[in-house]
Amino acid sequence: MAPPIVSIRDLSKLYRQGDINVTALNAVSLDIELGEFIVLMGPSGSGKSTLLHIIAGIDRPTHGSCRVQDTDVARLNESQLADWRNRNVGFVFQSFNLIPVLTAFENVELPLLLTGLKASRRRQQVTTALHLVGLIDRQHHLPRQLSGGQEQRVAIARALVTDPPLIVADEPTGNLDAKSATDVLEILRSLSQQAGKTVIMVTHDPKAAAYGTRQLHLEKGEIVA
């Protein structure tokens, strides 16, 4: 059996808010297999976004280990972590977070500027990613010229373009209408099922959660189901 792509052991995260210590995650252990579509659910403050951020290497645990493939993310320094994120993680945010002065094509190309690829190769990868999300005909549009659903699909293309093994999505359908949300979820599911990507999604929406292959419920920093 192949080793898990994500292996979390005894992971805790404490925040300090004024004089109070807040436990965001409490001794969480978890394995995620390659190609899984994991859905993290739970009430606000349950620690699901914190868990996602630690797996994605944009936050650090207070205690425990988080190995993604063979890398203990918590042990990397800032620069190594940035490089690791560029190669291994694709981000999809609730509010899309596209750069408003760049076209859809340029937004998708952005992570590739760090890879040292030639312009022709970058163009090829961006075109492929935009084809995958069905927006090649909107490549020269600025974000403000796109609908919310289209913006989120561009964001997915940006997450895919470096061909990372892991896609993390933080409430990707939170700002979308039902039709657009379905489109986005279908894309994420196909990435998991057909492209073999591991997708980890945070959501409050049970309909969205139904697209996942496994649902994890968090409460007070612990996985309860």
Add this chain to the structure above:
Amino acid sequence: MTLGGFILKNALRNKRRALLSVLSVGVSLFLFITLQVALRELTLPPEDLGSSLRIIVRNKVSLASPLPARQLQVIEKIPGIAAVTPFTFFGGLYKGDEKFTSFAQFAVDPARVKDVIVDAKMDPAEYAAWVADRTLCIVGLDTARRYNLKRGDRMQFTGTFYPCDLDLRIAGFYHGTADDRTVFFHHRYLDEASGNPGTVGCWWALASSAEEAALVTARINEAFANSSAEVRAETERAFQLGFISMWANIKVLIGSICTVVVFTLLLVTVSTMSMAIRERFRELAVLKALGFRRRELLGFILAESFGLSMLGAILGAGGAWLLYRNLDIQKLANGVFLAFEVTPRMLGMAFAIAALLGILSAIAPALSVARTSVVEGLRTLD
């Protein structure tokens, strides 16, 4: 898309703010250059060879106190003196100038002055005509051009220091000196018009060599020591530097204004850059999440700030250089300024200030971005 293109798009995303930032740097540096040029013009002593050979001999008590005309016989016999002429400032108002005439008028001995102002070039026939007729004068080419004067024209001056007026005709023109604005006329004419007082304002002498100049000044001072009219002799350059020392407060004032301009500019630029970066905090957090490192983000901010500042410098300092190069500043400043030249040193200073501004104004927002984690940055969007 290249990283350069990305930086450019970011810098120009708010075009009005970018334009105003560039203009604030540009206008301030234009003002800085203008003040520097004015300061240089006001304080620059002549540096030609003639000015180190020529000696001004004035009354030791004060520049305003006259010297006896009989001193000429003594001075011309002093070893190392090649030539000497009386040299009296008339300070009249030229017809048409109500309060201020920007060119000087000096009474001299025409037969002697040619050997003192060795760098002056004039037509021999015009010179001969001037020497022959005490009512004639010669005029510097800059003044002639400014007032559109021709040979034979009358020049009338109303006395301000002297209780007499001058009514001169132009014998010709000269050029080639450090200041081609002065009008020279016969001392004999001034003597007659002012009742033959037997005095001169100063003596203007030429040392036979630069090495001799220092010795000659000492000899002149010594020759009249303990006399009823002690003198102070100094080279023309030293005389000019003495004048310049009187401008000390102006130098401090202009220096202070320049400092205030640069400091204000720094505050404006820092504020603008901070605002621009604060608005993009979430985007910078997203860039970090995508894999951009701190140093790359610092590079973006620095490049943007530096680029806007340098564009301002090109506009302000380059604009000043172009403007003052093509402007008839003499006419515009009523003859107070001669060349108004923007020197390479001034341009260098302006660009160095712009570069420093670009760097300093990027530091605060760059540090703020560097200190903020991705999660904190992303939280600013929700």
